[in-house]
Amino acid sequence: MKDDLLKILSNNNKDIDHEQLMAYLQGQLSAEENHEVEKMMAENELLNDAVEGLQGIRDKRDIQTYVELLNRDLQKGLTKKRQRREKRKLKEGPWGYVAVIVIIMLCIAAYYVVRKAMLSH
Secondary structure (H helix, E strand, O other), X not given: OHHHHHOOOOOOOOOOOHHXXXXXXXXXXXXXXXXXXXXXXXHOHHHHHHXXXXXXXXXXXXXXXXXXXXXXXXXXXXXXXXHHHHHHHHHHHHHHHHHHHHHHHHHHHHHHHHHHHHHHO
C-alpha cells in the first residue's frame, strides 16, 4: 500500500523524493529538511497545491485510502481513454484512405471529362 502512496506525484516533480514528501506530511522531518521541502513548495506551484490538499486531510491514515482511490480512478480513466483511442484509430484508418483515393479518382475523371469537352468544341 505504501507503493500506491508514493505514486501520487510520480513523474510530476523530480526535485523532491516521494518518501521525503510523505515524511513531511507526517511531521517526521528535521527542521532543516522541513525548510528544504517548503523551499521546493515555494518554487513549484503544483507541488505546493498537492501538499496543501494532502495536509487538508484530517486523519493522516486516510491519506493512503485517498491515494489508492485516486490512483485506481486514474488508471480506469487512462484505460478507457486508451481503449477509445484504439477503437477510433481502427475505424478511421481504412475509411480515410478509401475516401482520399475516391476523391483523387473523381478529380482525375473530372479532368478528362472537361478536357474532352473542351477539345470537342
